[in-house]
Amino acid sequence: MKKNKLSRAGLQGSLVGVLAALLCILIGLLCGYLVLLAINPAHAWSDGFVRILKGGFYDAPYGVGKMLANAAPxxxxxxxxxxxFKTGLFNIGAAGQYTLGAFGALYCAIVLHxxxxVCxxxxxxxxxxxxxxPGVFKAYLNINEVITSIMFNWIGLFLVNEIVYGNGSGVMYDSRNTRTWNLRKTAGCEGSVIPDFGLNDLFQTNSTTIAIFLAIVVAIVIWVVLEKTTFGYELKAxxxxxxAARYAGINEKKNIIxxxxxxxxLAGFGAGLYYLSGVSEWNPLNSTSLPAMGFNGISVALLASSNPIGTVFSAIFISHITVGGSFLSTKYYPTEIADLISGIIIYLCAFSMLFRxxxxGxxxxGKRADKANANAETAPAAVKKEGK
Amino acid sequence: MLLLIKYTLLYGIVLMLVALGGMFSEHSGIINIALEGIMVIGGVAGVLALTMLPADAPAIVVVLVSILASAAAGMIYSLLLAFASINLKADQTIGGTALNLLATAIAVVLAKYFSESGSAKLNYSNKPFLFSIGGLELSVFVPLGLVLLIVSYVVLYKTRFGLRLRSCGEHPQAADSVGINVYRMRYAGVLLSGALGAVGGMAYIVPPVQTWNFEVGVAGAGFLALAVMIFGQWKPFHIFGAAMFFAVFKSLANIADSTFLASFGWSSNIYNMMPFIASMIILAFTSKNSMAPKAEGIPYDKGSR
Known part of the structure; x- marks a missing residue:
């Protein structure tokens, strides 16, 4: 009986979460449409809005393959x-960790073959x-992980660029393309590309691999760890x-780290999925911007209200509209409209608690009014769910 | 050497302006991580104003109008942060991050809309902003910044407004109990940071070059300004010192290839890394006696007194 009620409260919670996310998306899309109207009213609907909504399907199957390749990282x-987020930390450093991950993957692929x-x-x-x-800084020196992560994002970027570029003579650097070597076209690196099992032929792309399935598997593993194990429970505590966690005998310093x-x-693994699929190559001359994938991860997590399974869907959605944006005709619209839409969605997500x-309500x-009695019992369960 | 001084002043003033903005916001109790985004918005607004003004307008008008346009845009943009974190009590760090993501998208869309070529690059003339003293070419932002530094100090420590602002960041409940409107004070703090951050963004973009690609935003200068603010212990003159300290490294990165520094064989990446590493080391040593406003980051709820 008790268990039944608990799961109902849980279901109710996730339903509300999904609805709140959909509401954010809806308002974001509406704002995007208004911007399209403002820039070029004549083409706003069919050449603008519909293309963004169609995403990769506008140019299927190629677009869908591209969408999946971008969704995996x-x-x-x-x-x-x-x-x-689930463990009470704000990891704004995903971009830096992604950068280092990219380096690790590419070094093992290009230099060590x-x-x-293994890559x-x-x-x-x-x-x-x-x-x-940042974990060590937070645990032992009590410095906010946000500041440390931001600093180490940039340190990581400059460090990786320095090693890869090596004043133009780095072993991983292809000076003709001003990128790292293309894995598929370089002798000895073929084994380092993630296998595609025919997905590339299916989608007529050259970068759709099993990466997306690996990502989904990891998402499920993370969900299990967080929700079903003592270790995950301790981290959340x-x-x-x-x-309170220390009082309960949990080593809080170890757990923060x-x-x-x-x-x-996880962020590093994502970089591996991206660069080992050969979606694109690392450009060590770009020292002014961190990989956008890291910051878009924040969008994905917020939209999914930090649910590991939810991140799969929200990542596919963000990737969907980004690819949709790239199909906009540059004659009429800048492709960054898609970024604008996702930016608005994230801003709305910041106060999605209110929507929820x-x-x-x-x-x-209605149900609460006539079931006041039952409500009194489910309330604590609902609170517990929120707490998770 | 003259080149080093020039770059240090130009870049140091930028960091100082933005960090002063962050300081006002944090003294009112709102963590403003959106400084990077505010800089971008201020930069794009100022540059657009520059390109739209008639070419024969007197220099003083050009400078004033574009700086005011930039500050106004920054204030409007910072309202988004204020609304989310003060009225809706949203998480300030998340709201700020969202605004950073949004700012670059807005800037690129605007720049592409207004530029003739359809790319995110805008061309403008920075002549009205530059002047030189004895071979040292400076921008109007240097004297403007120094004036704003002194004004900031006076406002924060010598006026009734400053005292009230600081009280809202230290103990908003106590401030409220003596009749200070905490919400209004926090709005004031965030708006000030919007104006200063936006002017800082313009000071970053306009003086050194005549064309700017808004796809790169301001390349982390806003985040560096946050570090400057912490390193400066939330005090105006300390912030000035910290900004100059950071700016020296950045200038070394700029001139690394062309001067005597080239003989060390260090690339600009290494110099670029230095201010970040230095600020981490300093943070590690000063974290125990931080002067951060006590109530920053906590939404003020009248009911929870």
């Missing part, structure tokens, strides 16, 4: 941020190390109240 950076799963592992380890640093290591490892309260107000 996005799921991972989203998971990285979501995992940190290792098989793809992925290297990416994961490098990301984890870069995530550990530290996030909720450090002092572990949370950041896992978050960093409103939706819950609208949907469940």
């Amino acid at each position: 996005l799921v991972m950076t989203g998971l990285s941020v979501a995992f940190a 290792l098989p793809w799963f 992925l592992l290297a990416a994961t380890v490098m990301g984890g190390i870069w995530g550990a640093i 530290v996030g909720l109240n450090k002092n 572990l949370s950041m290591v896992i978050a960093g490892a 309260g409103k939706i819950r 609208l949907l469940f107000a």
Whole structure:
């Protein structure tokens, strides 16, 4: 009986979460449409809005393949941020961890010619190390992880660029393309590309691999760890109240560092998925902007209200409208409209708690009135769910 | 050497302006991580104003109008942060991050809309902003920044408004109990940071070059300004010192290839890294006695007194 009620409250909670996310998306799309109207009213509907909505399907199957190839790393950076959120940390450093992950993967691929799963592992380890640093600063010096992560984002970017570029003579640097070597076209690196099992032929792309499935598997693993294991419970407990967790016998310093290591490892893994699929190559001359994938991970996590399974869907959505934006005819519209829409959605997500309260009020107000008695019992369960 | 002084002053003033903005916001109790985005918005607004003004307008008008346009845009944009974090009590860090993401998108869309070529690059003339003293070419932002520094100090420590602002960042409940409107004070703090951050963004973009690609935003200068603010312990003159300290490294990166520094064989990446590493080391040593406003980051709720 009790268990039944608990799951109902849980279901209700996730339903409200999904509805709040959809509301954010709807308002974001509406704002995007208004911008399209403002820029060029004549083409706003069919050449603008519909193309963004269609996303990759506008140019299927190629567009869908492209969308999936971009979604895989996005799921991972989203998971990285979501995992940190769940444990009470704000991992704004996913971009830096992603950078280090990219370096780990590409170094193992281009210099050491290792098989793809070893390269992925290297990416994961490098990301984890870069995530550990803010964790140590937070645990032992009580410096806010946001500041440390921001600093180490840039340190990581300059460091990786320096090593890869090496004044133009780095071993990983292809001076003709001003990028790192293309894995598919370089002798000895073929084994480092993630296998595609025919997906490339199916989607007529050259970068759609099994990466998206790997990302989904990791998302499920993270969900299990967070929701079904003692380890995950401890991590969340530290996030909720450090002092209470210590009182309960949990080593809170170790757990903070572990949370950041896992978050960093997830971001690094994402970089591995992206660069080992050969979606594009690293450009070491770009020293003014961090990889956008890291910051889009924040969007993904917020839209999914930090639910690991939800990140899969929200990453696919963000990737969908970004690819849709890239199909906009540049004659009429800048392709960054898609970024604008996702930016608005994230801003709305920042206060989605408010939406959630409103939706819950609208949907469940009637039931609450006539079931006042039952409500009194479900309330604590609902609170517990929120706490998670 | 003259080149080093020039770059240091130009870049240091930018960091100082933005950090002063952050300081006002944090003294009112709102963490303003959106400084990067505010800089971008201020930059794009100022540059657009520059390009739209008639070419034969007197220099003083051009400078004043574009700076005011930039400050106004920054204030409007910072209202988004104020509304989310003061009225809706949203998480300030998340709201700020969202605004950073949004700002670059807005700037690129605007720049592409207004530029003739359809790319995100805008061309403008920076002549009205530059003047030179004895071979040292400076921008109007240097004297403007120094004036604003002194004004900031006076406002924060010598006026009734400053005292009230600081009280809202230290103990908003106590401030409210003596009749200070905490919400209004926090709005004031965030708006001030919007104006200063936006002017800082313009000071970053306009003086050194005549064309700017808004796809790169302001390349992390806003985040560096946050570090400057912390390093400066939330005090105006300390912030000035910290900004100059950071700016020296940045200037070294700029001139690394062309001067005697080239003989060390260090690339600009290494110099670029230095201010970040330095600020981490300093943070590690000063974290125990931080002067951060006590109530920053906590939404003020009248009911929770």
